[in-house]
Amino acid sequence: MILPLRTFFRTLGWATFGYPAGMSAESGIQVVFIESDGTTHRVMAVPGQTLMQAALSAGVPGISGICGGDMCCATCIVRPAQDWAARLSHAVEDEQIVIQGMPTCHPDDRLGCQIRLDGMLDGLVVTLP
Numbered sequence: 001m002i003l004p005l006r007t008f009f010r011t012l013g014w015a016t017f018g019y020p021a022g023m024s025a026e027s028g029i030q031v032v033f034i035e036s037d038g039t040t041h042r043v044m045a046v047p048g049q050t051l052m053q054a055a056l057s058a059g060v061p062g063i064s065g066i067c068g069g070d071m072c073c074a075t076c077i078v079r080p081a082q083d084w085a086a087r088l089s090h091a092v093e094d095e096q097i098v099i100q101g102m103p104t105c106h107p108d109d110r111l112g113c114q115i116r117l118d119g120m121l122d123g124l125v126v127t128l129p
């Protein structure tokens, strides 16, 4: 698959081209992705990455982020663990519309491309459809 240049840079980010001064993988944010069969992926994300970018950088299956974060593909959909769902910012109307169009829609579902990671989200747990 060939990605548009913009999508390539937006999805691979620091992990591919090196961290900015003062930032390292050790200063990252741990995110846990759980597949439907229970397979768990612990990923170190860079502050400022989206959840979708973190998943792509780590090769988490089930997240492809085809639209590069433009909220039009829903290939980045995740379901935050119940104790995390309330801690995330609310989905904007456009995000809600995309999610509600999915056949397995759940009220807690989010687009991973719309969740920007920061230190407050260290330890975030999400399941994958």
Ligand code: FES
Residues within 6 Å of the ligand: 052, 064, 065, 066, 067, 068, 069, 070, 071, 072, 073, 074, 075, 076, 077, 111, 112, 113, 114
């Ligand atoms: S990457 Fe397309 S909707 Fe999130």
